[in-house]
Amino acid sequence: MSTRARPIATRLASDPPFAVAYRLPSDSLSAGRAREALRHQLHIWCIAGEPACSAELLLSELVTNAVRAQAPPAPEIGVRFTLSDGLLRLEVRDASDELPVVNQAEEDEECGRGLVLVDALASGWGVDRDGIGKIVWAELAVSDASAPRPPLSAPHRP
Template sequence: MSARARPAAEPPTLVPSLDVAYRFVRHRSSAGRAREVLRQQLQEWGVVGEVVESAQLLLSELVANAVEAEPVEVREVGIRLALSSGCLRVEAVDTNEEQPVSRQAEEDDECGRGLAVVAALADAWGVTPREVGKAVWAELAIPEVAA
């Protein structure tokens, strides 16, 4: 018997990646770009419905915070999207070591509600230290998808 691989009767089915990461230029427009990437990725994974809108809002808040947290000389922020057994995780990655702090925004404040929005929408959220900086993440329970 030959040691060479034999062609399969049918080509293998390609399964899309369920864990992806992207980098964006550190700019106030990064949150919008991240939302678009997330929308496309969720469509590829077969995730539909209200969870898509919630995930976009969560990621937008996390990325906006990451952009603000980065020192001026840092030019990028990162995101990670992961789908596994009924759970979608969105992460924003920055190089700042400081932990995010939720604050009580006044009625006329334009900023300061991001983490309150994350806490209200996410099934879970938190911070994972990294070798440099941190990843702030949020998770949503999702119905089974055909990924």
Template sequence: MMGDMAGLEGMEQPRPRSDPAAARWGIPGAHRKPALAPRGPAPAAVDLVGDPTLGEVRLPSRPQSAGIARRLTAAVLLRQWSLTPQLAEHAVLLVSELVGNAVRHTGARTFGLRMLRRRGWIRIEVRDPSRGLPCLMPVQEMDTSGRGLFLVDKLSDRWGVDLLPRGKTTWFEMRIADR
């Protein structure tokens, strides 16, 4: 189900203090370390591993982490942000695909998950230490793998990859109806 990615890198490196994506998204205090405890009542997944809306949540690079990332995404989109079940379902699927790529193709020990919201948009990011770029593969009806980025391309409004000094952030954005 995943697209191919080239390149393996060694150790995970910390994200730089200055975060251009957070600045573009108007995240106040993006240069500061996020608070450790989520605000208000939080779902169990957020309580266990952290709130990806307050800062990057680090997860071990294991297949089981895709389930944790899916639960975090559903909890944030449905409970914290009160978005539609269909949008949450699509976002959960896309997070699973990006996490699957990070786990399968990077050789990393951990990856990061972060969720941002601004008026009319959500953005979900998966960061890993590999600078190998994901590749959108042509998909045939009977293919049993290689559909991950195809789904990201079809279900998100925008997606891309930001290369970092040590690694990359693969992200997608979806339009939302603000109330």
């Protein structure tokens, strides 16, 4: 038996991204369901405050657009959240080939401002076509500053 130490395994330069995905019905309740799933995941990832609020708004707009874009409505849409290197990525997949368009809505119009909000809040956004339809994504920079902090307490004494 050898007394030589075994080499330590080398670590990858960066950790692989954290990711979670859901399938939701393609209906008017899906934006709320997606926000609930995102809130749960953001809590796990310790993302709170303004980045969390912005992420919820971004996701809500993307899901609403996906549900409205499908004619005839497909039975479901997909949502995916990833976190890697301080960047939160929100993806919404639908079966429509129709690309999203940034509209300049008039003051009295109730719809048409969603992608303007996405463009203003996101660090970046875009569309990727797949074999079925498309994935509309938005990215948001998040940092350790957004993570909740434990309350200050007396120093722990061993």
